[in-house]
Amino acid sequence: MTAHPNEGASSARSLWMESEAAIRGPRPMSLHLANSLMIWREAGAGARRLRAGTGVWHSGVKDSLLMLKELLRSDEDWQAFYGAVEKKASGRSDTMLQGIAKYLAHPYHRPESQASIALQVGSCRLYDFGGEGEPILLVPSLINPHYVLDLKPGRSLAEYLKGHGYRPYLVHWYDPGEEELTFGIGDFVMKRLKPFLEHAAGVAGGPVPVLGYCMGGTLTTALAARVPELVSMLALVAAPWNFDTKKPHAGKKYAPVFAEALAKLPDGMPLPVDAVQTFFTSVDPTLNDRKFRKFATMDPESEAAEFFVALETWTNTGAPLPRRVAEEAMIGWYRDNTPGRGEWYVDGAPVRLQDVACPVWIAAPEADRLVPQESAYSMMAELKNAVCHDPGAGHVGMMVGSKAKAGLWEPLVKWLGS
Amino acid sequence: MRDEDIEQAADLFLTLWQENIRLWATEKDLLPHAELAELLEVPLGPNANQEGAP
Numbered sequence: 001m002t003a004h005p006n007e008g009a010s011s012a013r014s015l016w017m018e019s020e021a022a023i024r025g026p027r028p029m030s031l032h033l034a035n036s037l038m039i040w041r042e043a044g045a046g047a048r049r050l051r052a053g054t055g056v057w058h059s060g061v062k063d064s065l066l067m068l069k070e071l072l073r074s075d076e077d078w079q080a081f082y083g084a085v086e087k088k089a090s091g092r093s094d095t096m097l098q099g100i101a102k103y104l105a106h107p108y109h110r111p112e113s114q115a116s117i118a119l120q121v122g123s124c125r126l127y128d129f130g131g132e133g134e135p136i137l138l139v140p141s142l143i144n145p146h147y148v149l150d151l152k153p154g155r156s157l158a159e160y161l162k163g164h165g166y167r168p169y170l171v172h173w174y175d176p177g178e179e180e181l182t183f184g185i186g187d188f189v190m191k192r193l194k195p196f197l198e199h200a201a202g203v204a205g206g207p208v209p210v211l212g213y214c215m216g217g218t219l220t221t222a223l224a225a226r227v228p229e230l231v232s233m234l235a236l237v238a239a240p241w242n243f244d245t246k247k248p249h250a251g252k253k254y255a256p257v258f259a260e261a262l263a264k265l266p267d268g269m270p271l272p273v274d275a276v277q278t279f280f281t282s283v284d285p286t287l288n289d290r291k292f293r294k295f296a297t298m299d300p301e302s303e304a305a306e307f308f309v310a311l312e313t314w315t316n317t318g319a320p321l322p323r324r325v326a327e328e329a330m331i332g333w334y335r336d337n338t339p340g341r342g343e344w345y346v347d348g349a350p351v352r353l354q355d356v357a358c359p360v361w362i363a364a365p366e367a368d369r370l371v372p373q374e375s376a377y378s379m380m381a382e383l384k385n386a387v388c389h390d391p392g393a394g395h396v397g398m399m400v401g402s403k404a405k406a407g408l409w410e411p412l413v414k415w416l417g418s
Numbered sequence: 419m420r421d422e423d424i425e426q427a428a429d430l431f432l433t434l435w436q437e438n439i440r441l442w443a444t445e446k447d448l449l450p451h452a453e454l455a456e457l458l459e460v461p462l463g464p465n466a467n468q469e470g471a472p
Contacts, residue, residue, distance in 0.1 A: 084428035
C-alpha cells in the first residue's frame, strides 16, 4: 500500500480528463442503436398485427391499443394508418440518431473540481475541497465516477456542503490498479476507505460524518460497523441493503445470467465497462431512445442541454469492475442477499448493523428505479438510531436534478446540524 | 378518419408500441444460459460443435 499526499496530482488529472474525454456514450453504442432502430423498424409490422389481432400486448397497454383499433374502421383508415406509422417511426429513428450525433458533437466539458488530492492509496484518491469547515467524507459508488457528487457548478453536493460549514473529502475510486484488481468489496472498505476516513478524522481531530451514495452507502455501512469510533454520523443515500424485496432491484433477474457470463471470463479479468452498462440497460432498454430524441429538440446552448451532456457522460463513464467485486455484487448481493441476511463478510466477519454506533440518516426515494426504497429502509429495523427520508426524486435526479437542493441537500444539512 | 386523426393515432400507437416493448423487456423473466440450452435441447457454448451439435 502506498500513500503520498498531493503527488502527481496534475498528471493524474490530465490522464483522467483524457480517458474521460475519450468515452462518450451511449454505451455500448451498438446495443442502444440496435434497440432503437429495431423498435422503430418493426413498428409497421406491429400496426398490422394490431389489425390482425395477432399482437402480443402487455396488459399495461392492451386496453389502449384495443381502443385505438376501434377507431380505425375502414380499410382506407388502416392503409393511411400504416403509412403514417411507418413514416413517423422512420422519423423517430432519424431523431434518435440526430440526438446522439448532437450529443457527441456538443462542446461541453465538465470543469475540474476545485479540489486538491489530499491522499492517494493505491489507485484511489481522496479529494479535499478545502476550507475551514468540519470534514465530511463523501463516498460514491464503485461503478460510475465520483463526480456525480460534484457534477458541475450549481449541481454539486460537495459545493453545497462547503457553502454550509463543511469541508468535503470526496473519494475518487479511479481506474483499479494492479492491487485493486485483486480486491473484493471488503478490501475497498478496509484498505481504501479506512485510511481515507482516518485522514479526514485526523484533520478533524475526532470522528467525522460520512455520506455514502448508492453502493458507496453499502460500503460506508460496513466502514461504520468496523471503525465506529471514527464515524460521528452516517448518511446513506439510496444505499441498497436488503436485496430480497417485494419490488425487485433493477436487473436482479439478470444476476444469474451475469453470474454465468462472469464465470466464462478469463481468470482475473475485470468486468468490462460495456458489460456493466449492458446490465444497466436491462433496467429500461428503451430509455436511451427517448432520452436522445428529447435531447435532439433541445437548444444546445441551454443549461438543460449542458446538464444532459454532463449527466450522460457521467452515466457512460466508468472503470472495469474488479472480478471479485463483480462476483460479490452479482452473486453475493443480488442473488444471495448476503447483506440483508447478515452474511456479507468484510475483514473476516459478517457486517452487523448493530455494530453501527452513530446516528444514521437513510435517504431513499420511492421513485428510485435502481434501488427499491424498501431495500434501504430495511436497515431501520436493526440500526440503533436511524431516521429515514424520501428525497422525492429518482436515483440520480435526487442528487443532481432540479429537486436535489430541496429534496436532499437541505434536509441533509439540517440533519447533520441536528 | 381525417388526416389529422390518423396522424394522432399513429403517434399514439408508436408510443404504446415502445411502451409494450419496455414492459415486456423489463418484466419478463430472462432464462439463464443453461436453462435456455435445456429448453432448446441443443448444446450452447464454444464447444458445442465438438459435442455433436447440428
